Amino acid sequence: MDQQAKKHLQEEFDASLEEKDQYISVLQTQVSLLKQRLRNGPMNVDLPKPLPQVEAQAEGVTKENTESVVESVVGDGASAKTQEILQQRVKRQENLLQRCKETIQSHKEQCxxxxxxxxxxxxQLDERLQELEKMKELHMAEKTKLITQLRDAKNLIEQLEQDKGMVIAETKRQMHETLEMKEEEIAQLRSRxxxxxxxxxxxxxxxxxxERAGAVG
Known part of the structure; x- marks a missing residue:
């Protein structure tokens, strides 16, 4: 997963958590108003509605349900039936609120x-990049070292070739001088x-x- 995808996922999580936090606030307000209604008897109370983005997640707690509760309270007063209905609604809202809290906590933990x-x-990526950089530097140093060694070897070979040529030329010169000296010595010996x-x-x-003169005498 690349950085852009991770960033997008993080933004989605943050937005989801913010929506659920707002929804919990709405549910808490509804529960508080319903509890107040149970304590104080019938009154005309407008309960706040959940956010549009998360209203579908309310599991049956909709505008119609809320309005039906208020209508039943207003119409019937603080009767036992109304008390029971309100208690059921409060319980349902509290259960829904708890599930939302658990969902948000799960999302936070996942985030x-x-x-x-x-x-x-x-x-890990940073470590791998550092290792690759070190390997790159090491290989570059080895490459530079090998290039230097090859250049030195080439220069040495060229120098040896030059020395070889000079040695051959010097040897030929010395042999020629020796032959001339020997020929001169031979010529002198022949003359002697x-x-x-x-x-x-x-x-x-x-x-x-x-002998002939002695014989004659």
Whole structure:
């Protein structure tokens, strides 16, 4: 039940209670006048009529019934018959008044119960809204944290890719320099070998010449 329906129901209860309170006031006046008539004898008394809204709930206590009581009192005086009729009417009015009071009390209790239930439901609703708000804030914080972590991971991957490219480039450069150095060393070794080979041949030729010269001498 939404707030608008609850408000409408509350207004209906309040209006019903107000009508019944007014009706009880009318009935109390009627009972008082009838009792006064019993005590004082016949007189021309106009009893107040119930409210139009609740007149149908009077269970037989209508304008005709009230007028018949007054007419019987005026016509017959304070006879035993009149006394009996008036006592019956008073009793009927008192019973009706008691039933109306009980009905109003029941409506008031029901209204109080509905109000308590409404307040309890409103409190539960407020608690649920607070829980949802907290969950929303928590999820928002977790979402922000995950977004930050993903962004940091992406930046780290990009940085690693850059570092990887730099490492590969540096490795290639070092390998190229090493190869150049090795080639230069090899070239130097080849030159020394060639030089030593030439020197060896020259020494061998000189030795052979020396040996031949010694043989001739």
């Amino acid at each position: 109080t119960l509905l109000t308590s239930e409404k307040e309890a439901l409103q409190e 070998i060639k030089q030593m080979t030439t020197q060896g041949e020259e020494l061998r030729e000189q030795k052979e010449k020396s």
